[in-house]
Amino acid sequence: IREAALGIALIDKRGHVIEGNPALLAMLGYSPEELRGMDFTRINHPENAEASWKNFQQLLTGQQDVCRVETRYLRKDGWIGWGRQSISLVRETGGKPQFAIALFEDITERRESEEKIRTYQEQLQSLASELSLTEERERRRLATVLHDHIAQLLVVAKAKFEKIQESSLYRSFAKPMEEIRRLIDESIRYTRSLVFELSPPILYDLGFEPAMEWLAEHMQQQYGLEVVVEDDDQPKPLDNEARVLLFRAVRELLFNVLKHAQTSRARVCLLGDGDHLRVIVEDNGVGFTPDKLCALSGKIEGFGLFSIRERLNYFGGHMEIESIPGEVTRVILTVPVQTDILKRNTCLATPAPARVSLPPVAPKVVSRRSSKSPPPSRAGLT
Secondary structure, three states, rough: OOOOOOOOEEEOOOOOEEEEOOHHHHHHHOOOOHHHOOOOHHHHHHHHHHHHHHHHHHHHHOOOOOEEEEEEEEEOOEEEEEEEEEEEEOOOOOOOEEEEEEEEEOOHHHHHHHHHHHHHHHHHHHHHHHHHHHHHHHHHHHHHHHHHHHOOOHHHHHHOOOOOHOOOOOOOHHHHHHEEEEEEEEHOOOOOOHHHHHOOOHHHHHHHHHHHHHHHHHHHHHOOOEEEEEEEOOOOOOHHHHHHHHHHHHHHHHHHHHHHHHOEEEEEEEEEEEOOEEEEEEEEOOOOOHHHHHHHHOOHHHHHHHHHHHHHHHHHEEEEEEEEOOOOEEEEEEEEHHHHHHHHHHOOOOOOOOOOOOOOOOOOOOOOOOOOOOOOOOOOOO
């Protein structure tokens, strides 16, 4: 015991230290005389002393055989460290407790390293989210420039060109002029499409639910993926940052359906759940196993899911993934809503309908809109 590298103490049934070895004395900064007879709970930080005494009592009453905890300890000079503490009883022949042996290992360096890692992770998470938000602000700025300047200039150019069509000069150059008109029309269409790809105005002008309807139409028109959007019509107050986060996440998940699910149908459910909003993206494609998802963690596909999870965590939300190979894949995104707005809306609203349950994905799906959401395809297109 005296030569052991770990701190070791013998403790009587009243919780007093009988003796401590040199490693424990060095760890705590006490002399043998100061440590002898001390209540062992004084070794622990005052906030942890009561829990240590309860654990010791459970040892004496036979409720547990060994007590192992990681706890803070207090040196004689007031310095606070972290230690791993393991206490077990030595019993007499008849089973009656005789004394306890406590092992103390200093783990301060390890705990400090873990805390630093957690801090770095939080900082990286915060930086990644800030970069994402900055990217979205820049996207919106570029979309505004395209819509307010370039698209409008093209529209004016088209109007002036149509005026030229009425002149006799146009007939002399009908074929090349028609080609120019076609190029202008194509440029206008491409510019409007680019505006929505960069930052859909409908997301800011009409809100999250209409933006989901627009995204469903866009995925079907551009990529052939039929997406059903179902809304429970509960209030879903979100700030712009949360809207953007969920919109980008849902779009990423729908592209994953296109790339991996081997199906042409998906479903997006929007559920107001008290102080949280749940968005469920579901498909009845090939599915996958959790092991396969872990194997993808170092690839682009896995990184996309990892990125979504990290961004949700930063906003106080989380992501759950449920998948059965050959049957269904369901990704559940949960974020907190703006409770202050929700309370104000609730005071003015009529009683809300019961929460919608989620039946399994049907083999065939018919697209439909929520009765509450207006058709979004015209908003922001001018």
